[in-house]
Amino acid sequence: GTIVHCSGETAIGLWKTRSPLDAIHCAVAIQSDKALKTVMAIQCGKFLIGNLGDERSRYFNVVGPLQATLQALLALASPMHSHILILENEQQCAMYDFVCLPFEMVVVAGKSY
Structure with a gap:
């Protein structure tokens, strides 16, 4: 996908897919895990x-x-x-790309996504 606008802590992006369920399930798991921080995920x-x-x-x-x-x-x-409305707290990100795969590289609470 591509982030097309960034203002303050929010950004608007476009995600080229018809099936976001894997990303949703993975995100819910990660966001519920208070021990997993953004910096850890980037590393x-x-x-x-x-x-x-x-x-x-x-x-x-x-x-x-x-x-x-x-x-x-x-x-x-x-x-x-x-x-997509993206909460972006790491950097100004207008006109940046993002990717949502591969989920199998993301492990939360022992489960791979």
């Missing part, structure tokens, strides 16, 4: 994942590295994208 090479929203918007926390790119902005009109 483990994890990614951006989020918690549950409605059909049009999903709310996400950043827990992984972002890679700068402009190319994905060309796909903003694609119906394959879902709009």
